[in-house]
Amino acid sequence: MKILLRCCLLCLCLPLLAHAAELRIDLGQGARVWTTAQLLARADATAVTIPDDVAFRRPMHYRAVPLRALLPGLRPDQHLQFVATDGFAAEIPAAVILNRQGAEAWLAVEDSAHPWPASADNGKHAGPFYLVWTDPQAAHVSTEEWPYQLATIRAIPDVDARFPAIVPEARADAQVLRGYAVFKRTCFACHTMNGAGDARLGPDLNLPWNPTEYLRPDLLRGFIRNPQTLHRWPEAKMQGFPTTKEMSDADLDAVLAYLRYMAKRKTSPP
CATH class of the missing domain: 1.10.760.10 (Cytochrome c-like domain)
Structure with a gap:
């Protein structure tokens, strides 16, 4: 009975934890922390459709914010690291984020009222923050440049x-x-x-x-x-x-x- 009660309490808390999650962005001039609620409430948050999603291997629909809008002052010569909670650390040159060749980077934000499914490959929970791309082939974006479970985005020297x-x-x-x-x-x-x-x-x-x-x-x-x-x-x-x-x-x-x-x-x- 106690185990059942704990499981019920955990299930009730998970949406709250996802909604209260924070993303830290640091471009070297002071970090900015965004919560899921703040990101979902932004005026530029919009519906984005990804026809061939990397994590879910099927079409997905997200509420997302243009990543460039969250990186004011980012220069093409800078280098970004995207760190996930599981230890994954994607290295992406700023020029790829800022490119104007068709590919666009979006920060997908999970709404606790509409949680995402488990990942197709390993059953992991991908939220609450996930870097997705529209027209990724235009900038030769690799599958490793779609980090999910994001916790931190920071500008650092390149590899x-x-x-x-x-x-x-x-x-x-x-x-x-x-x-x-x-x-x-x-x-x-x-x-x-x-x-x-x-x-x-x-x-x-x-x-x-x-x-x-x-x-x-x-x-x-x-x-x-x-x-x-x-x-x-x-x-x-x-x-x-x-x-x-x-x-x-x-x-x-x-x-x-x-x-x-x-x-x-x-x-x-x-």
């Missing part, structure tokens, strides 16, 4: 400046350099490299072992496409990149080239 130990030498092979660019945009949102990085969702990809050192290329390629091909694990957090739309074969080859390159450049964690 190269913060973590020089993971940057390939300028004379490195062109495929390695391409792989590093893809790695930053995709893998680095969940993983660290040589202990460097802000993400806390997945394991380090070089210490103590780089995956290229213990997996055949075909197995590693299959694992990146679909982690369940290596181990059947319903609780696995990694969702993979199952189609070439999410990661092209050329980009996958480049990421493997970068991983092989870094396997010979292990360093102590910072």
